[in-house]
Amino acid sequence: MAASPNEADQKLSRTALIALVIGSMVGSGIFALPASFGQATGALGAMIAWIIAGAGMLMLALVFQTLSRRRPDLDAGIYAYAKAGFGEYIGFASAAGYWIGCCLADVACLILIKATIGQFFPLFGDGTTPTAIASASLLLWGVHFLVLRGIKGAAALNTVTTYTKIIPILLFIVVAIVALDPTLFSQNFWGTKQPGVGAVAAQVRSTMLLTVFVFVGIEGASVYSRYARDRSDIGIATIVGFLAVLSLLVLVTLLSYGILQRQDLASLQTPSMAGVMEAIVGRWGAIFISIALLISILGNYLSWSLLAAEVMHSAAVNRTMPSFLASVNAHQVPVAALWLTNSVIQAFLLVTWFAEYAFTLALKMTSAMTLIPYFFVAAYGLKLAYLGETYHADERARFVDGIRSALATIYAAGMIYAGGPKFLLLSAILYSPGTLLFFIARRERKERVFKPVEAALFATLVIAACAGIYALAVGAISI
Numbered sequence: 001m002a003a004s005p006n007e008a009d010q011k012l013s014r015t016a017l018i019a020l021v022i023g024s025m026v027g028s029g030i031f032a033l034p035a036s037f038g039q040a041t042g043a044l045g046a047m048i049a050w051i052i053a054g055a056g057m058l059m060l061a062l063v064f065q066t067l068s069r070r071r072p073d074l075d076a077g078i079y080a081y082a083k084a085g086f087g088e089y090i091g092f093a094s095a096a097g098y099w100i101g102c103c104l105a106d107v108a109c110l111i112l113i114k115a116t117i118g119q120f121f122p123l124f125g126d127g128t129t130p131t132a133i134a135s136a137s138l139l140l141w142g143v144h145f146l147v148l149r150g151i152k153g154a155a156a157l158n159t160v161t162t163y164t165k166i167i168p169i170l171l172f173i174v175v176a177i178v179a180l181d182p183t184l185f186s187q188n189f190w191g192t193k194q195p196g197v198g199a200v201a202a203q204v205r206s207t208m209l210l211t212v213f214v215f216v217g218i219e220g221a222s223v224y225s226r227y228a229r230d231r232s233d234i235g236i237a238t239i240v241g242f243l244a245v246l247s248l249l250v251l252v253t254l255l256s257y258g259i260l261q262r263q264d265l266a267s268l269q270t271p272s273m274a275g276v277m278e279a280i281v282g283r284w285g286a287i288f289i290s291i292a293l294l295i296s297i298l299g300n301y302l303s304w305s306l307l308a309a310e311v312m313h314s315a316a317v318n319r320t321m322p323s324f325l326a327s328v329n330a331h332q333v334p335v336a337a338l339w340l341t342n343s344v345i346q347a348f349l350l351v352t353w354f355a356e357y358a359f360t361l362a363l364k365m366t367s368a369m370t371l372i373p374y375f376f377v378a379a380y381g382l383k384l385a386y387l388g389e390t391y392h393a394d395e396r397a398r399f400v401d402g403i404r405s406a407l408a409t410i411y412a413a414g415m416i417y418a419g420g421p422k423f424l425l426l427s428a429i430l431y432s433p434g435t436l437l438f439f440i441a442r443r444e445r446k447e448r449v450f451k452p453v454e455a456a457l458f459a460t461l462v463i464a465a466c467a468g469i470y471a472l473a474v475g476a477i478s479i
Contacts (some may be wrong), residue, residue, distance in 0.1 A: 014233040017320040018453045019163070019305060021218065021241025026165060027105075027300025028112045028271075029214035029363070030249060031293045033254035036210050038265025041203035042191020043257040049204045050250050053211035056411030060374060061218055061242045062404045063381040065235030070390040072160030079315050085380030088320060089438065089454040095315040097427070102308035102370035103341060104455040105216065107348045108362035109301040115270060115359065116290050116297075127359065128352045136349055146344045147305055148333055153161070165299055168292030169248055172277055176255035179280045184351040185258035208418040212367040214249055218242055253406035269358070284285035305341065324438040367415075368423035375412035422477045425468030432465040 012020070037046050067074070067081055074080035078098050083091025114136055115127035163432040192199045218238065228234050256265055256276050268275035269294045277285035313334030316325035329335045352358035384390060385402030416424070435458060442449045450458060471477045 002430045011229045013229060014237060017228060017233050017237035018241050018411045020306075021237050022166070025215060025218060025241065025245045025296045026169070026248065026296060027303075028108060028293070028297050029274045030169065033214070033249065033253045033273065034260075034276050034292045035268040035270070036258070036264050036267070037207060037253050038260075038262050038272075040206040040210075041200075042256060042262060043185060043189045045191050045200050045203035045207070046253050046257070049207040049211055050246075050253065052411075053206070053208070054250075054416070056245050056408065057215045057218060057242065058248075059404050059411060060378060061238050063355060063378050063401075063408050064218070064238050064248065066401050066404070067377070067381055067384075068234040068238075069232075069382065078377055079311055079320070080318065081380045082373065082376040083318070083320060085383050087451070087454065088374060088442075089450060089457065090376060090388035091437075092315070092320045092438045092441075093431060094312055094376050096370065096437065097369045097370070097431060098373040099308050099341070100312050100344075100430050101216065101312070101366045101373075102304045103348060104362050104369060106140075106301055107352065108359055108366060109297045109304065110139065110345075110349060110360060111352060111359045113139070113268065113294060113297050113301075116293055119269070119290065127145070130353075133349055135355060137346060140345060140349070143302060143305055144338060145444050146337060147302075147309070148329065148335065149331060149351065150219065164297035166248075167294055168289060168295075172273060172289065173248070174256065175277070176251075176259060177283075178253060180258035183311055184259065184261065188257040191217045191262060205418055206472055209364050209367045209423075212371060212415050215245070215396055216243075216366060216370050222459055259476050279420035305338075308341045309338040312341065316441075318446060321437055323444055359421065364419070364423060364471055365426060368419050368427050371412055371416050371419070374407065375416065378405055378408035378412050380408050383398065392407055398415070425464055425471060425477065428461050428464035429468045432462050435461070443445045 013423070019218065020214060037049075041049065071081070073083055079091055079095035082094035103177040110242070111127035111132075113127070114124045114129075114132035118124035118129075118132065123129065124135070127133075127136075190200070191203055218241070252273065256273075259276050260268075260279055264274065265276070271289060274286040274289035274293070277289045304409050312321055313328070313336075316323060316334075316337065325334070325337045325340065327334070327336045348362075382402060382405035385398050385405055388398055391398040438451055
């Protein structure tokens with residue numbers, strides 16, 4: 001069936017898809033890397049962490065590329081792969097978990113925008129003062145009405161902000177290379193006065209959720225596959241975007257160890273890249289990076305808003321979410337999904353008023369919520385290769401894809417384990433009430449809500465949620 005004029009006008013080029021991937025990943029995280037890694041590890045631990053994260057996420061990126069080629073009929077990315085591989089409820093959980101992760105990422109963006117402004121205007125404080133929350137709410141709904149005017153227009157703005165924010169980061173890298181002190185880098189190499197394998201291993205583990213967060217968004221082109229002019233652009237955009245962002249992350253992290261002592265890096269205020277730049281060129285450097293941060297996060301926030309609404313809409317079109325979420329306006333924007341998304345972000349924003357470390361919590365919860373959908377994408381790639389579906393006797397490709405998918409699955413599972421039980425329990429608290437949408441969708445279709453295995457999974461989820469609520473109540477875990 002030919003696309004309508006409106007639909008054809010909303011199609012995205014390869015450049016726009018690459019910008020969506022880069023724009024989704026390059027946000028607040030990269031500007032916080034010097035202090036975050038300085039608090040956790042030395043240069044050697046940072047290298048190992050990026051090797052593990054880079055290899056794991058590269059395997060995941062290759063799985064996305066493979067699935068986009070082998071299952072072109074699945075054009076909703078994360079949600080569609082989980083549903084096709086593991087059934088209705090797992091598909092729903094992947095869509096809901098990814099959507100909540102996107103909402104939390106937007107909350108982190110809004111907090112950091114106000115915290116950065118708070119360095120110059122104390123009224124905004126750490127981003128969670130009443131003034132900060134009120135102004136963040138105004139920004140939230142301003143972007144909401146911008147997106148309602150059309151996905152393509154919002155994606156075009158995202159492309160502009162992506163290029164705008166990359167330039168200051170590249171400038172930081174060039175300046176840091178020129179100013180790099182090899183002796184200082186050597187002193188920061190082990191990150192401890194008593195070098196040892198055990199110490200470095202502990203340092204690496206402490207960085208794992210952080211590395212996941214800065215890569216979240218790698219699936220941007222896959223989620224937007226229905227808007228691609230050419231299906232082959234999806235895989236290309238994913239790989240190109242990933243490699244570009246990985247290069248930036250590694251350079252920003254490692255070069256900082258040649259500018260300041262590790263303990264000085266660890267004590268820098270957010271955005272810590274600004275503190276490193278200030279140490280090299282003076283106060284103007286910190287102001288310059290802070291402005292770049294604001295541009296970066298605004299673009300990152302827009303990317304997450306687009307992704308969140310698109311996932312809910314796609315799930316509704318495929319009848320796993322309630323039908324009202326499938327509605328679009330004259331500009332083909334998923335209007336109901338966008339209203340629900342921004343309403344949830346608004347609720348999370350209000351909760352940050354009571355959180356002690358709201359920004360850090362939002363970062364880690366984003367990682368925890370998105371790792372589970374990532375796991376099911378990798379597992380679906382492994383299932384396809386194991387069963388030989390779509391390979392048609394191409395054994396070499398089947399073997400290679402099976403290895404990649406297995407490594408991606410192991411990586412995702414390992415990152416979930418590294419995050420610890422706290423974030424699994426907090427995730428369960430969010431997943432459980434979200435299942436109400438699944439109930440509504442199944443009732444609309446007049447179908448049985450759960451199969452026996454799905455009922456057992458939901459029961460486990462409810463038990464974990466109750467345990468999490470109890471742990472919060474007694475202070476065993478905190479937000």
